[in-house]
Amino acid sequence: MESIPFGLAALVTLFSALRVVRSPNLVHAALWLGLALLGTAALFAVLGASFLAGVQVLLYIGGVMTLTLVGIMITRRHDGLNVPAESIGHVRAGVVSVALFAVLAWAISATPGLDAAPLGPDATTQDIGHALVGTHVLAFEVVSMLLLAAMLGAIVIARRKDPAPHAVTHLHVPATAVREAAE
Amino acid sequence: MNELVHGALYGTLIATAILSTIAMGIWFERKFAGRMQQRLGPTIVGPAGLLQPFADIIKLLQKEDIVPRDADRGLFDLAPILAVVCSLGVAAVIPFSPSIIASDLDVGVLWVLGIGGLMVIPTFAAGWGSNNKFALLGAMRAIAQSVSYGVPLVLAVLVPVVLSGSLSISGIVAWQAQHHWFAVWPIVPGLPAFVIFFLAMLAESNRIPFDIPEAESELVAGITTEYTGAKFTLFYMAEYVHTLVGSALGAALFFGGWDGPFAPGLHWMVLKTLTLFVLIYWVRWSLLRFRADQLMRLCWTWLTPIGVALLLVSAAWVTFGGTN
Amino acid sequence: MGYFNDTAKALRTTMVNAFREPVTQEFPLVIRPRAERFRASFALPDDEHGEVACIGCLACERICPSRVIKMKSGGKKDSPVTGKKRAYIDEFVLDLSACIGCELCVQVCNSDAIVMVRQPEVPAFAREDLVLDMEKLRANAKLKTASWGTGTRLQEMQEPPKAEKPAVAKASPATETAPAPAPAKETV
Incomplete structure (x- = not known):
């Protein structure tokens, strides 16, 4: 069913x-x-x-x-x-996909304990929460550090780089002023 | 299998009830808005204009279905249906009484947030598929807004989750029935969290004062610019469903849902939901539209930090045993 | 903080209004009294002998700023009623859809042959219904009440004052040199 x-x-x-x-x-x-x-x-x-x-x-x-x-x-x-x-590059992509599939298939088949009984409906959200901040707290914290680093990296990349003394490079003279000076 | 039948039966019932409520909600809104502006509102169709929503719907359904020549036909047709599905889907996990609930999911809150977040897709499909600059601009604004306001919404919803220790909405309501409503006590994370939830919900359903995505004065009608007839009706309906379901969610999460003395649970739930619904229309017809930058500033510099603080306060409340 | 105050004020205002009596008058069911000088459509009234009064002088057609009047003179004939010779008109068409209601045609009519009527205009379902031909205009004259203004009355009202004005001016010798030129310019 x-x-x-x-x-x-x-x-x-x-x-x-x-x-x-x-x-x-x-x-x-x-x-x-x-x-x-x-x-x-x-x-x-x-x-x-x-x-x-x-x-x-x-x-x-x-x-x-x-x-x-x-x-x-x-x-x-x-x-x-x-x-x-x-x-x-269809050919190269195909080769990479087949290789990736092979690696994943091997990894899954080599993982021990896959045929164990599923956790079933007893595995409540609370259990998952406890497991995350209990048994697996180190992994949890490492992942959060990774995310933080990624976020900082994104901000650094996205930030506009200011030209150092930024008033001097774009000295703006109004056109009328130039005309007046010429006359 | 039994559960499947139960879900289908109650789901149909609840969806029908919501859609009929919306028909009357349209009448109520027009009447209420009219009175606020010292007008009469609809009076001609039926006694006191009660049949006005049916006249509206018949009128809308009769209209010609116009599809722009260069529209992306698939997306254009799919968007209104998806919009209704996404907005109705949230109602599946909301308990209207201890027994009237379509599906008592263990992770109801996640379902609500997830399905609510899906609203982005029909918005995008409509905006992109219409091949119209106003629709696309409206879609961009709507997506920016719903992504931004998703953050305070999640933070506000997490407050009752943390306080009750349950991710299931019926669990949260049951906890409130046993102890106290979150909007009343503990008042510090509870009431402000409700206010943030309410504002974020208004923003997610594109209601005034957060209706920048369909600001008539600048964007014609936002994503619905190119829609006519039945498809427009679906969008129109989705918006009302979103509002009503949002009110029901607020009532369940912060005002104890079906909990109340003297009357059956369903009555209380309906009363609370409709009160919030009226509140939304009161706000809608009283306030002005935010500017886009004000909208974002309100979200990111006020609601989000306050939401984080409220989450911390509620965690502290639970940790130091304030519950009992 | 001002924003919160304003929000509260807006919410209070709308809620208070919601419980007030609506000021709406349901128009087709309730009709408010119209002003005495209200006028809308046109009519071609008969003269005292029961003939159409218009003599086809084209004055109204010429003055009409939006050119909605088209007429065709019928030349001079002997009147079947009085036996005297007078001018007639063959055709008179007034297109209400472009009329701006300035009433200039009434003002210039020396024979009081076109007047405005006091009944409100009737909405039409087709553009042709708004084009008033002679038949409709004469029917209007019979069915509807004409307004006060006719050509002669309006001209008389706007005439420059003649006899009394110099008498007033004599009382103040300073203005004697310029005997009120302004009203004289206003005559059409």
Whole structure:
């Protein structure tokens, strides 16, 4: 019974993931990405990890998707609706994808304890919270430091560099003053 | 399977109730707005204009469906449907009484925030798909606004979560029924958190004074500029649904939801929801629109820091045992 | 802080207003009394013999600033009623859709043949309904009340004062040299 929703969610995810890479229009690709992420969230939900599903929707769709869309809207020069997504180097990309798939498949199959029973509905949000700030507190803190560093880095990169003595470089003389001096 | 049937049944019921309430809400808003301006409001259709919403809807549905020639047809058609789905979806986890709830999710608050955050997608699809400069500008403003106000919204919603120690909305309501309403006690993180929630909710549903995304005087109608007929109706409806569901959420998170003496829980929940709904329209017809920079300043220099402080205060309240 | 005060003030104002009696008058159901000099549409009244008074002098057609009047003179004929010779008109069309209601046509009419009527204009569903031909204009004269102003009355009202003015001027010798030239210029 559970395999039907799982299969549906997986199908939607795969299909939209394919559309992300195949879509010639960048905006469409971004929106298909949203559906792919939503499908992943549905997979989590079907598997009983509702907290993960919620966080997936909140962060990936509410955050990452939105930023992608804003990025497209602001940075792309577009005449009309067509925002082409060029894809170059199909062969190289294919090689990299196959290699990545192989590595991931090997890593997953080599991970011990995968066939253990799922945590099931007993794993409440409270347990996850306790685990995060209890057992795994070091990893949690390291991740938060990483995010902080990333944020600072982004601010440093985005900050406009002022030309050092900034009044002298752009000495502005009104045109009328020049004309008067000439006369 | 039983749960599925229960969810479908109650979901349908709640959605129908919300949509019918909205029809009457439109009548009420027009009447109320009229009285505030010493006008009469609708009087012709039905007794006291009560059938006005139906006249409105019939009029809107009759209109020609116009699609701009260079529109992105898929996105253009999808956006209004998604808008209604996203705004109605939030109602799934809101308890209208101890038993009337479509789906009692363990992570209800996350669901609300996540689905609420999805509103960005129809906004973008409408703005981009219309291929109209006003629609695109409206969409950009709406996205900037909803991303910004998402932060204080999350912070404000986290206050009841921390105080009650539950991520499920029915759990939060049950906790309030057992102890006290958060807007009343503890008053320091509770009431200001409610105010921030209320403002952020107004911003998320693009209501005055935060309706910069559809500012008529500068953007025609924002993302709905190119929409007509049934699709426009859907957007119009989504906005009202958003407002009503937001009121229900506020009532559940801060005013104890179905908790109240003398009457069944449903009555209290409806009363509280409608009170907040009226409050929204009172604000809407009284205040002026913010400028875009004022909007952002209010969000980032006032609401967000205050929200963080309130979160800390509520954490301290729980830690030092203020609950009991 | 001022913003909070203003917000509170705005909210209070609207709430107080919400419980006041609305000032709206529901127009088609309730009609407020119209001013005495209210006038809207036009009419071509008959003269005292029951014939149309217009003699087709074209004065109104010429003065009309928006050129909404078109007429065709019918030449001189013997009147079937009185037997005297007088001028007639064949066609008279007034396009209300472009009329600005300046009443100049009434003012210049020496035979009091066009007047304005006091009933409000009736909204029309087609543009053609706003074009008043002779038939409609004569019907208006029968069905509706004419306003006070007719050509002769208006001209008389606006005439420069004749006899009394110099008498007043004599009382003050300083102004004798310029006997009130200003009103004289105003005559049409």
